[in-house]
Amino acid sequence: MNIRHYFDLCVEAGGQVFERIGLTDDYRASRGTGFFTAEHHIRYYAETRVGEEVSVYVRGVDRSDKVVHMVALLVNDTTRRLSCTLEIAAIHVDLRTRSAAPFAADVATAIDRELAADTADWPVPVCGAMGIRR
Template sequence: MSGALRIADMAGAEPDLVLTVPAEYEDGNGHVNIRHYFDLHARAGDVAFEAIGFDESYRDVRGLSAFSIEHRIRYLDEVLVGHDVAVYVRMLARSSKVVHGIQLLFDTTTGALANTFEFIEGHVSLEQRRTVPWPDDVAALLDTAIAAGDSWPALPHPPGLGLR
C-alpha cells in the first residue's frame, strides 16, 4: 500500500462531501485545525450512512441507529484555508453488529491525500442501548457498499482497526 495516493486515483468514485475550506477553520499554525477535520469526516459519514438508509426515519420507525465505537485519524498532509477538499467514505468489512470503514480526505487544490479517518460503527437498539444485528436489508446494502470499494485504488496504509 503506497502512501502516494492522489485525488486523480479516485477517478470514477463519487465523494461523499466536497467543500471549500472557510477561514474559520484556520488555526494558529495557518492550516485547518484538527477539530474541523473531525467535523468534515462526521459530515461525510452522515452522507454515506444516509445512502444505506440510516436517517431520521430509520431511527424513528425502527428504533435503531449506529453509534461510533472507535476512530483513528492519520494526518498525511496539511490543508489550508481556501483550498477545496473532497471526502470519500469506503466501507471495508462488517460483522453481524458492526461495520469497519475508512474515509479519505483529499486536498483537491493540491491533489494530495491529507488524512485518513478510520472508523468502527456499531448497530444499536435505541431502546436497549446495546449493539444488535443488522437487519437483512441493511446488511445487504452494507455488503454492496463493501463490494463497491473493491474497485477503489489500494489504501495508503493498512487499516489499523479491526472488527470485534
C-alpha cells in the first residue's frame, strides 16, 4: 500500500475515537473549540498489500489539560503482524483565537474514560521523541 493509505486508515480510527468522546462537528460549531495536530510520527513494521484484511486499534497514552497523546496501531489481520503505528499529539484549541485552550470538564472526563478503558497488558509502542510536556 502507498503511505497515504496507512496514514488515512490510522487517522480515520483516531477520528472515530474523537467522535466517541464527543468531539464532533457539532462540538466544534457549538463550543468553538477543536483540535490541531501538533506532532505525529508514523512508523512502519511490516508491509500491507492491497486486498489484505486489516484492523486499526487506538490506544490513549496520556493527556494534560490541553493535549492528548495517542497511538493508532494498524494490524495486518491476514499476516497477523503489526503493520504500522501513527503516534499523535493533538492540542485542544479555541478556534476563534487559534490558541491552546483547556478541555472542558465533560471532555476531560470523556478522555479519561477512554484512557482508563485501555486494559491491554503490554506497553504502547511510542517513538520516545514526543509526548505530554509537563
